[in-house]
Amino acid sequence: MSSWYLLTLVGKDRPGIVAGVTTALYKMGANLGEASMVQLGGNFTIMVLAQYKGTEKELSEFILPVAKKFDLRLHIDSVLEPKHQTSLPDVRITVYGADRSGIVAEATTALANAGLNILNLESDVGGGPNSIYILIIEGTADKGIDALQKVLDDLARDKKLETRLSPIDTLIG
Amino acid sequence: MAILDILVYPDPRLKQISDPVTKFDSALKDFIRDLNETMLAGPGCVGIAAPQVGYFDRIVIVDLSSKPKNPNHGKLVLVNPVIVEASGSNIGREGCLSVPDYTGNIARAKKITLTAQDEEGNEHSYQMKGFEARVVQHEIDHLDGLLFLDRLVCRRSELFPRQNYAE
Incomplete structure (x- = not known):
């Protein structure tokens, strides 16, 4: 076996x-x-x-x-034997801002509390001396998309980050 | 009426190019009824193309009546569909009855103008955008032997570091 x-x-x-x-x-x-x-x-x-x-x-x-x-x-x-795509992401979130420590921790903690289950996270740092930190997250919104949008609005206001949420509407055809 | 068997990749017939419909007879209507029933049997399915059930004529059905948030024409039977104009581009997530278990990010035109015949052979023209335009482009690809796998951008994100060209 x-x-x-x-x-x-x-x-x-x-x-x-x-x-x-x-x-x-x-x-x-x-x-x-x-x-x-x-x-x-x-x-x-x-x-x-x-x-x-x-x-x-x-x-x-x-x-x-x-x-x-x-x-x-x-x-x-x-x-264990892997399964293909056991859950499909239904939301994609982009967070970016001037690079500093704590962006990932702050964003993912707030999102986790609002019901986000992360399936995929990628990040990049670039932009020369004034570098930009970019975070792209896909996951499932277990408490609904409005809950996530609210914490992203709070992050944008309180932590000076740019945030964007797009629902992923998967086409099956 | 019957639910037809779906061809699943890597069945080579999915790469076949379908022929235009020339006879608008009762056999065509019977087939369209079965094709529709097959689409409705697929969970969350919003479109289907004849070659997905091994019938190589240029027929697709799209039905976004379950997606009221996206502007759409409801259920449409499109015979010999042709995209006559396409503009813009956006990336969206696609899956397929013929490619179980996978989804991918695919770039499609945002807006299209489409001509097609109905099951009686009458000519129609449609303006579509967003999700409905995406579904139609996905289904017409099947008529040309293309799967969303042929148009995959990247499993990972679409952000790439830029090269430094001049120092």
Whole structure:
């Protein structure tokens, strides 16, 4: 019986990491599921679900050589069989402002209290010496959209942030 | 009346281009009735195209009567639909009966002008915007063998750092 594992590999970015890691997984008979592979700063981060017949120890022994080759740190978790999109986001929220500490903590705490369950969060910092912090969040509004809009209005007023909420109306056709 | 079987990707027939309808007869009306019933059987479904049930004629049904917040024409049977004018662009989330489990962010024209025949063969022209325009563009894509997967922008956000071109 095969089990599912969540592999995390992190290291300084360089060409060939994705090809090297996924080829090693393929050669050992692993089947990949959903993955997030993205550069953060100058680092490359891989989080990938993989189905594999062997144990966590065997998986680790197979992958460690390629992780070493690319100077990646490897972490493996045993997980339940994944499901595709168990919940669909119904709201998308953008928050941005002059960069400072605390934007993510303030925004997500207020939104969590207003019923937001975050499914995806991405953020970026840019804009030169006066840098801008940009936060893009998708999730489900468990207490309704009006509750989220209210805390976003409060954040905009009290914390000098620009906030925008758009309902996600998924077309099925 | 019958609920028809939905073709699901990677069925290669979904990539087939559909033919114009030339005969407006009782067989066409019977098929449209079944197609409508199949659409209504799909949870939350607001549109369907004939090739999704393995029938390669240029017929789509859209029905936004369940979405009163979006301006729309209600249920429309569109035979041989053609987008004659399109303007603007926005990104919205799409899913598909033929691609279970996935949704994607897709850019579509904001406003369209559409000509189409009804099931009797009469010509009509429609102005549409927003969600209804999106549904029609999604369904017409099926007639041309295109799925929303062919138009995916990005699973992640649409914000990218700009390159520094000159230092």
